[in-house]
Amino acid sequence: MPITLDDLKRRIDPTRTVLLLGAGASVPSGAPSGAELAKRLWAKIAQSDPQSEDLIETASILVRRHTRLPVVEAVRDELRKLKPNGGILGLPPFGWYQIYTTNFDRLVEAAFKAQGLPLTPIRSNYDFSNRENDAHPKLYKIHGCITQDKAFGDKPSMILTDADYVEFAKYRQALFSSLQTALLTRDVLIIGQSLRDRHLQDLARQILTSKQEGSVGQVYLLIYNPDDLRAPLLEDQGAVIVFGGIDELVHTLAQDFSESTTEASDNDTETHVLPLRLVGSTDNVASSLLAAPNAKRMFHGGPASYADIRSGSAFERALKARIFEQIDTEQNHVVAITGAAGVGKTTFARQLLTAFHDAGYHAWEHRSDFSFSHQDWLRVEASLRAQNKRGVLFVDECTNAMRATNVLVDHLSKQEGSGLSLIVTANAAQWAPRMKSPYFGTKGAHYVLSSLQDAEIYSLISLVQHNPQVSALVHSDFKRQRRDDQFSSLRRKCASDMFVCLRNIFANENLDVILLREFDDLDEPLQEYYRFVAALESIGTRVHRQLVIRMLQINPTRIGALLDGLTGIVDEYTISERNGIFGWSTRHPVIARRITQYKFSGAEELEKLFATVIDNLNPTEPLELQTVRAICDNEFGIGRIGDAKTRKALYSKLTALAPGERIPWHRLIRELLNEGDYENTEYVIRDAEAAVGVDAPIARFKIRLIVARATHTKGISRPDRLAMLRHAYEQAAKNAEINRLDKYSFSVLCDVAVEVANMDGGRYLLDEAINSMRQASSRILDPEMDTRLHLYERTLARMH
Template sequence: MTISLDSLVTELNPSNTVLVFGAGASLPSGAPSVSALCEHLAPQIGEKPGAYSFAELCSLFEFKKSRKELVAQVRQQFRGLRPTGGLQNVADYDWVSIFTTNYDDLVERAYTKKNKEIRVFSSNFDFGEPISPTATPILKIHGTIGFDSSDGHRSKLVLTEEDNDSVEDYRDALYDRLKNDLNSHDVVIIGQSLADPDLDKLVKRAIKIRQKSYSSARIFLLVYTKDENRAMLLEKRGLHVAFGGIDEFFFELAKQSDQLVPVFETSDDPLLQSAILRSITTDIEHQANQVSPDFARMFGGSAPSYADIRAGFTFPRADKERVTDKLQNKVQFSVILGASGVGKTSLARQIAFDLVGKGFLGWEHNPDREFIADEWRSVAKALDESQRDAVLVLDDAHLSLHQINNLINFLNEDGSKRLRLILTSAKNHWNPRVKTANLFKSLELLELSKLVPSEISSLLSLVEGVPEVAKLVDQSFRGFTRQERKRRLVERCNKDFFVCMKNIFANDSFDTIILREFSSISSEYQSVYKIICALESFGVRVHRQLVVRLLQITAQDIGLVLENLEGLVDEYLIDRRESIYGWSGRHPVISEIISKHKFSGQEEMFGLLKQVITNISPSYDIEIRTLRQLCSFEGGLSRISEVSSQNELLRIMISMAPRERVPRHRLINNLIRNGHFPDAEAEIRIFENDLGADGPVRRYRVRLLIERAIGTVGLMLDDKATMLNDAFTSSLGILTRDPYNRQNLQLYADVSLELYRVSGEVSFIDDALEAMKVAEKEVGDPDITRMIQRFERRISPGNSSAHEMDVIEEMV
């Protein structure tokens, strides 16, 4: 039995609802129907309007006239449209996302009129563009009226039968997103008539998606034209059908909505002025004082929270006081580097907590969300105005280094000194990436490795003095004097922080403990746990929906999985609006051990990576970040030794998200390194056509010239010199634009060395060394110092190394 419009609206919570607009959403605002478009197009090619379907008619029109004329005639029917009636109110609610089959931009206009942020998807080239956490995604299934390939755009209006075939990958990605949304959210489909074949296709697709996902989410269908018989058939398939139009829908919604009175807070905290940052930032003082400490979770491998630090569950690191003092009085930036398990995050949080205790405002960015430099620039300006100091912790800073560079440049440009940054990263992720020269103007760099004797003493004091810690000490560790404990700790753990902690509380070797624990898990849940560990070891931020897709877990079984992996897998909120929940193992060291033992073969590793990549849903920002993380030189694809297999995976990534630069950079790099010069040149040309030349691709063009000159057999010296001179001219132009960029310096040094070897002209060497030494003096980057040392070794007598190639271009 159909439901009333009032009942439908009463059931809905907009912030937990996905809207799907069919033609019925746009017709009241004057948009043409499909039949009206057919009546306009058919006579122009001598056909009757009812003789062909819309797609067939458009195909004939394009064949008899041209694509450009077809698009122009369709656009003519959409001129002058503006949202009217209920559609004007669509932006008043916090919808999870909006899908639309309509060409028009009425929804976008409604949001723009009310100054609400949106993110429009109309082709797979839109996947990967930065998206604000507060922006509403608008996903256009058939393209958008303003963009078409006839104008040179990557997006196209889906008009002809051929168009439908060409956008199949893009459309599949949208329906993958709808499937994910259906796992957690209700869906309202707004159409015109149940007899509409396009609406019928859409409804059937939604029903099929829900059946496959075993979701309990509800699908509501709102149609203007009453048809009780068809409604009855759909209700038998689990839909809830109501009759009414979009104007009535939003009128009833407005009546049902709570009348919220804005609450204005008076505070000197500039973060309160940014709705975007509030949703993706931890307030250090609030977490320390309002959240309960949880030693058991910390002992399981998680980094200590600010509440844990306040409760005394951590011990002070030797450099804490020194770095805290420098940030308070002398420097603006601190970078803490080290391997997993060495205590980077703990130290960063201890320093930030100390600064908050000294009167600083303190925040930590959520590394699972995009870092937005412009918003933090506004915060820094507000700090300058209020004369307040603040500290921002950026854990795993390499994930957002491009935007962090932008912020540091903004702060330098504005003369803002009151916002301090504490960045943490693993050295292998940090060193290859491009850092702005402005970072080194006011930097305290700290590299953590082993525990020093004073830290081991502090750790033992923690073990002996805190009851929550002391009761977990293993029996084999008890009874020894303090000196004997310290000696055994040093011997058994080699002073590694995380392994020290585990050996205090257990006697077995670390790997054995972890593998024994794994064997105790029920076999049906071992597969889930080992995939989570493998993905984490690849450097990927794992989340619920990715695991669900990989292992075909039904919606109702998610709770059961988490219950059976309690204490091993932690679920945490990433994005409430999109119901994205992260899943993490206890610690990267543990994940690496599980991955190493359970995915040891190359074939098995390749199979897992291919499965992960093909199951990516690129309309989600977190999954685009997954593609980038898989391209890391220390994880993901680097675990695959066969370059041809790496390239296969990279090509899948590029097909799924062609806008993403990192997989393209990595593919070009692989092709050049393995001597596939024509293929590399073709990829560079396609990159420039699709996205325009960027810094890495300009450098790759020069690299290609160098490698061809060196690697091509049978070339005469004159020919090599010509090719290298072209490379030298290009590299000099690149260096002139950015003389302190480490990649540009490396490139200039490489081509100068090869020209010296071909020509014997020492001036090339002298000029390269001079450029590097000037940059070293101006920037102070220790990586440039190491580059100079390496270059001097390469030009020393007796060094037969042919050439070295910088391998990190695509990680910028």
């Protein structure tokens, strides 16, 4: 039975409610209904009476008869002059959790602007990446927007025809996946015009179907035209019906509503320094030091928390005093710490930040679950400098945000008396091939963390002797040994780069045996969840509760018991309480990879895992956009699959899911080029340019394609091949001039020159290319570039 608007007001909290606007939201502002818009299209384009009142059917027929452009222009002309009026103008201040709309118009955007409130429209899956870092509330336009259409030369389009529904199914699927996630903990309010509208009924049923068992969210339908005949049909499926319009809704909600603002306390110094956008994505060391330590988790492989360090549960690293002095005396404002996975980089960096906090610095760690915003940290630096204060920021695994990190490094290195210093860590295998700011070499310091030194081993022994929490976890056989014997034992164990897990260091067994026994001790259902979470983490997935629920179809009510059973093995932590995002992680990526190595050993099962991850990704969630990049750019990601056909298929799925992401395009082009499929390589490069524009990697691929055709195409003459290679050299020279800090562009330039020299015997282009690379090397200051330069110089010498 339908409820009243007053009942609805008592049941919902707008800040915990998803708003889905249908035609009923725009009609009071003068927008035509779907049927009315269809009539106008028939009259304007076909100049006839309406042959159908269904907008999709009408648009499909008219596009087929009269082409797309006049239809799109007519729709745009009908909607672009609308101005928000009545209820829709009053929606913004209520702070809705999320807003979706099936309407093409820009009334919601105009309403937010009129209220002086920010809003970011998401019009297509291209906007997922382009607007990822925008912290403003988002408006998801399910059917696109009048501002974009392929008839105007845009890649995205309004979803007007049956063919559009098929073409843009991935985009709609992503939005409904986001709605499904919201329904786990939030309500959904759909505002429509009439239950006679077949599309409104279909939309409501699709959302009701998305409600999983255990979801607490309720689905409400606000319908302008009362319909006691059709309402019970949707009520039977779980919907709550409310008869009324958007004007009445806003009027009802506005009773007793007051807008509140939160002012920061004058005593809250952190609020004065950090912009609000950074508060949720940053760990404040001053606060983290007050948390409860967990020596057991650290002993079993987790990086030490700030509380663990404060409690004395971590051993001292030899480089600590040296790095502290370099930053404190302003010799360097940027320090990079690299090394093998698990060698202790994160714990060491946190020890440094703890020392800086104790010395009176502001100290922060960027939370890797969030995008890194260099612009906000530039403002923090300026604020610190203006107040004559100093701060230190730690970015763990900075290669996941290398571009933003480079911009920040450039600024800090150029700024005289910078108020902010930066400590970054990176896996050595990821660090070497990345384009890095030259200031890492000229103004920064780089340290490689490797095997433990003697002083560090003695610190380990002292840790066991003087820290009761750690001592209780170490086997009694080790503690009974003389100190000299303990030192000898640890020195043998730590003689090379290794996973610095205290349990591994002090145990008689190797790490794999320890982890596999621990796995076998779990109940069988928990083993399955553990191996799955470990596998997701090992391939680069940003694992969180909602993703696991979607992928494994877990009843949400079972999550608590599952996590209890995996206590100390899989941890849950809050990423965004407002958005209901809770991250899951094993103790360390090294542990996740070892478990995956044994428990996902079959190639077929691993390929299925990648496909399942991609099929369940929701690119509206920034955390899952990070996964799109990570599973492409991770040493344990898609690249580990041996079958090229499978890799291509997975990269293709990613480009369809998130076409605004560059890395999947790069990987797909490389696969096609390496395979020798030059025709499809050209087509994909063209699609990539339309989707993400031309960047340095795409420019290099275009040059490599010309070279490949010149050297491998059958049936063309030698002069023609040489002409193609010289054209490639011209393009490579232009590319190197544009991308002056891209070391790979200069390698490509030299590679093309080598091919020209091999074909015509002339060495002058190679000599010119080497000179360009030599000059660039002095700018870029990358050791790998010097190595490549010496190889080209030796190649040139052999040609004499």
